[in-house]
Amino acid sequence: MERSCIRSSKISADDAIKKFRALGLLDTAYHIEQDENYVYIPLIRHIGGSINHDFKPREDVFTGIEKDSERRGLKNTGAPYIRLGNSIIFKSSISRRIVYKYASRLKVDNIYVETGKIRGIKREPSLKLIYGSGGETIVRESGVSYIMDLQKVMFSPGNINTRSKMKFIDFTGMVILDMFCGIGYFSLQILKNSRPARMVMCDINPDSIHYLKKNLQVNRIKSKVDVYTGDSRSVLPVMQADYIIMGNFNSINFIVAALLRSRIGTQISMHYLTPTESMNSTQDVIVDIARKLGYVIECIENTKVKSVGPHYQHMNAIFKVSRIL
Numbered sequence: 001m002e003r004s005c006i007r008s009s010k011i012s013a014d015d016a017i018k019k020f021r022a023l024g025l026l027d028t029a030y031h032i033e034q035d036e037n038y039v040y041i042p043l044i045r046h047i048g049g050s051i052n053h054d055f056k057p058r059e060d061v062f063t064g065i066e067k068d069s070e071r072r073g074l075k076n077t078g079a080p081y082i083r084l085g086n087s088i089i090f091k092s093s094i095s096r097r098i099v100y101k102y103a104s105r106l107k108v109d110n111i112y113v114e115t116g117k118i119r120g121i122k123r124e125p126s127l128k129l130i131y132g133s134g135g136e137t138i139v140r141e142s143g144v145s146y147i148m149d150l151q152k153v154m155f156s157p158g159n160i161n162t163r164s165k166m167k168f169i170d171f172t173g174m175v176i177l178d179m180f181c182g183i184g185y186f187s188l189q190i191l192k193n194s195r196p197a198r199m200v201m202c203d204i205n206p207d208s209i210h211y212l213k214k215n216l217q218v219n220r221i222k223s224k225v226d227v228y229t230g231d232s233r234s235v236l237p238v239m240q241a242d243y244i245i246m247g248n249f250n251s252i253n254f255i256v257a258a259l260l261r262s263r264i265g266t267q268i269s270m271h272y273l274t275p276t277e278s279m280n281s282t283q284d285v286i287v288d289i290a291r292k293l294g295y296v297i298e299c300i301e302n303t304k305v306k307s308v309g310p311h312y313q314h315m316n317a318i319f320k321v322s323r324i325l
């Protein structure tokens, strides 16, 4: 259905959505949509700079299912779920008798229910398959296909902006180290859009490495890549990287391994979890830790990725090594 909307670049979409929600202009009856380059934010009316876009109404799925289910006296319709490619994940249990309706209306192959938290350092999801045969899910995002088994490896839809941001940076000719590569969340965007001289990738979860290798093939990556399975503090080779990606909430515990593989000018993109009240100061603590280890680093960017629960923030800071003492 044609609606007014603001077309935003992926990098600024989060801020724009927040702004229009705060102004009461976001039309929540429609899905926010995206294509290769832009995010389309539905608005309740025309404003300066808005354009028309064909949106899918949110109610389609729910109204139909709710009507059917009410007639049959069934509960938990309209339960929150997230969609990842050809699969959906319900946050809480749902009557098995209406599950197939979601499958047919949303045209998905697999339906899972979250049974607990993401487990351990390998970040293994706790998902129960309640519809379909499971196995591989394919998520297409910003021109990259991510293949994975959602019961074996995690995929955070909330990190979309940080992943797609990678495609706007030119990494041509650089040596990149991805210390927690997973299935290639960040590095596939880089490899698809730039031609680094070398990409060294590591993850401790063998299932992630299995899907990473598959994703490198499916996305026809031609650059030189070296893949390591194990703890990035112990299995990584001696090297000097131009850019280091640390996509792990505990990256602070890996700072020695990262600094040892840096040189003057290296940029380190570090993800970390911090209490909300420290979200603008934790980066200074990291600078101090590096200093004590003999590395002068400066924080050149510190951005919020997403809120994690009511009191914590997932942040991404970029540090530049300016001196080695």
Ligand SMILES: C[S@@+](CC[C@H](N)C(=O)[O-])C[C@H]1O[C@@H](n2cnc3c(N)ncnc32)[C@H](O)[C@@H]1O
Pocket: 121, 122, 123, 154, 155, 156, 157, 159, 163, 179, 180, 181, 182, 183, 185, 202, 203, 204, 205, 208, 230, 231, 232, 233, 247, 248, 249
């Ligand atoms: C939070 S996940 C990455 C999520 C991802 N950034 C996204 O966008 O969805 C962190 C990854 O670090 C890996 N990991 C944890 N400890 C590790 C270690 N010591 N060495 C290497 N990889 C590790 C996990 O297996 C997991 O794949």
